[in-house]
Amino acid sequence: MIQQAPDTEIAREILLGFDDYREHFRLITEGARTRFERAQWQEIQQASAARIALYEQKVGETCRHLRATFPEQTLLRVQFWPQIKSAYIELIDPRFDDELSETWYNSIFCGLFSHDCISDETMFIHTTRPPSRHEHVAQTRRYRPMGDLRGMLEGILDDYAFDVPYADRGGDLQKLEAQLQASLPDWVCKDPELTVELFASVLYRNKGAYLLGRLFTRDEQWPLVIPLLHLEGTGIVADALITDEAEVSIIFSFTRSYFMVEVPIPAEFIAFLRCILPGKHIAELYTSIGFYKQGKSEFYRALINHLATTDDRFVMAPGVRGMVMSVFTLPGFNTVFKVIKDRFSPIKSVNRTNVVEKYRLVKNVDRVGRMADTQEFADFRFPTSKFDPECLAELLEVAPSTVQVQGDTVLIRHSWTERRMTPLNIYLEHASEQQTREVLEDYGLAIKQLAAANIFPGDMLLKNFGVTRHGRVVFYDYDEICFLTEVNFRYIPEPRYPEDEMASEPWYSVGPNDVFPEEFPRFLFADVQQRRLFAKLHGELYDANYWKGLQDAIREGKVIDVFPYRRQRA
Numbered sequence: 001m002i003q004q005a006p007d008t009e010i011a012r013e014i015l016l017g018f019d020d021y022r023e024h025f026r027l028i029t030e031g032a033r034t035r036f037e038r039a040q041w042q043e044i045q046q047a048s049a050a051r052i053a054l055y056e057q058k059v060g061e062t063c064r065h066l067r068a069t070f071p072e073q074t075l076l077r078v079q080f081w082p083q084i085k086s087a088y089i090e091l092i093d094p095r096f097d098d099e100l101s102e103t104w105y106n107s108i109f110c111g112l113f114s115h116d117c118i119s120d121e122t123m124f125i126h127t128t129r130p131p132s133r134h135e136h137v138a139q140t141r142r143y144r145p146m147g148d149l150r151g152m153l154e155g156i157l158d159d160y161a162f163d164v165p166y167a168d169r170g171g172d173l174q175k176l177e178a179q180l181q182a183s184l185p186d187w188v189c190k191d192p193e194l195t196v197e198l199f200a201s202v203l204y205r206n207k208g209a210y211l212l213g214r215l216f217t218r219d220e221q222w223p224l225v226i227p228l229l230h231l232e233g234t235g236i237v238a239d240a241l242i243t244d245e246a247e248v249s250i251i252f253s254f255t256r257s258y259f260m261v262e263v264p265i266p267a268e269f270i271a272f273l274r275c276i277l278p279g280k281h282i283a284e285l286y287t288s289i290g291f292y293k294q295g296k297s298e299f300y301r302a303l304i305n306h307l308a309t310t311d312d313r314f315v316m317a318p319g320v321r322g323m324v325m326s327v328f329t330l331p332g333f334n335t336v337f338k339v340i341k342d343r344f345s346p347i348k349s350v351n352r353t354n355v356v357e358k359y360r361l362v363k364n365v366d367r368v369g370r371m372a373d374t375q376e377f378a379d380f381r382f383p384t385s386k387f388d389p390e391c392l393a394e395l396l397e398v399a400p401s402t403v404q405v406q407g408d409t410v411l412i413r414h415s416w417t418e419r420r421m422t423p424l425n426i427y428l429e430h431a432s433e434q435q436t437r438e439v440l441e442d443y444g445l446a447i448k449q450l451a452a453a454n455i456f457p458g459d460m461l462l463k464n465f466g467v468t469r470h471g472r473v474v475f476y477d478y479d480e481i482c483f484l485t486e487v488n489f490r491y492i493p494e495p496r497y498p499e500d501e502m503a504s505e506p507w508y509s510v511g512p513n514d515v516f517p518e519e520f521p522r523f524l525f526a527d528v529q530q531r532r533l534f535a536k537l538h539g540e541l542y543d544a545n546y547w548k549g550l551q552d553a554i555r556e557g558k559v560i561d562v563f564p565y566r567r568q569r570a
Contacts, residue, residue: 017062167235421466444538
């Protein structure tokens, strides 16, 4: 028997760890159809959290296995890892998920070594994968209506059948046909070259299943999404037909939980998604289907490329300075970077450990389109020249344990990244009357939908919410969030004496988890007109019983519907 060289043995064991991770990822993902058909809504949430936790769990197992299998003088000699990387490249070349396996290798390396050892010789800082490298594997289904939209839609529902029947197949077909005709110019529907291309696998998330694809003619293209719902005791319902790119983009938003979808060749599916949603960055698309570590790799590559090819410099992000986090950004890169301050404002009762826990919590809960996804990074290194002097001075002042200058390099030991948005308070300063009404309506909906997902924002001030490019209001400051069911909502007791109302301190006891919704108006709105308008739009948020009713529903096990699209009616 020919004994393999240590570099090949180590590379093979790393890849075996990746195979183990991929198999467990596949099993959780494959179960999505059954959970949808059985209306196992709580199990869906549990499976989503388990799949997110799976990556770090399997990285830890693989690192422990490597340490137990190989001697330290071989495994932990960083000079030996360029050979391991070369051996690993040979092993992954034939694979269909080779770009994911590069990221896995990086995670293993970082689990074994300090970040000071990172280089492109030892890791895949830049990918070695060619953009197109595999034989074609059919991942889509194509339909040609030839003027018969109804017949085409019947074929689609035949191909995407479930073990649960459609509740009203005829009614769904009529509705889908009407919505398709209303969505496209009349000539397109009659064009003999009109083609519908759908991804073969169904995408699952929360209580919905989604058929995803595109419509195209010789000269034009539209995205296509058909959301399906399972109405318990009734059957499957085709809820809408969506061809608007902005709406489809919102369905794939960075504020949503990750889809579960079987993808034989991840890179080709991402290419298909980019064809449908050209405005989405590749990092967001990988993240949207559960490969959030690959999304992190793609984000980092885009960031270092941006810094290398532009004169952009880091500046402090606009808006009110945070009491817990310091936030900076690159004007030409649609991201903010957050670091925890060394000292918090005295009015804050959290500590650094609490903040880290709360930001990690957001990764695992249903964000219902109302909380920005985050990526956590350790040991970012940037050239000092890439920082505006005032920005660097402020970071060094408020977070010296996290931000350090080492020669001509700035080391950021720990940070989070989020999509950049316009802070709601700044948006309102320049909003028209109509925009003010619309954004305050959505602000209230954001609070309600977070509550429906068992999330209480804690600090609901306008400055802690942002407005996306699609005009949606999103929460992004997580240092005080908690589960809604942990909060004790109370009414303010009647004053005992007239003097009570004039006292500087409340005349009633206040526990650490007590919240008095009656106090929201004066805390949330300095502008009286905005306060009155919000009371008309969402006055129930000021009533403790409203919140208690939501708590009761959640404790009873109800998973409340929050739709990521406008529900249409034919």
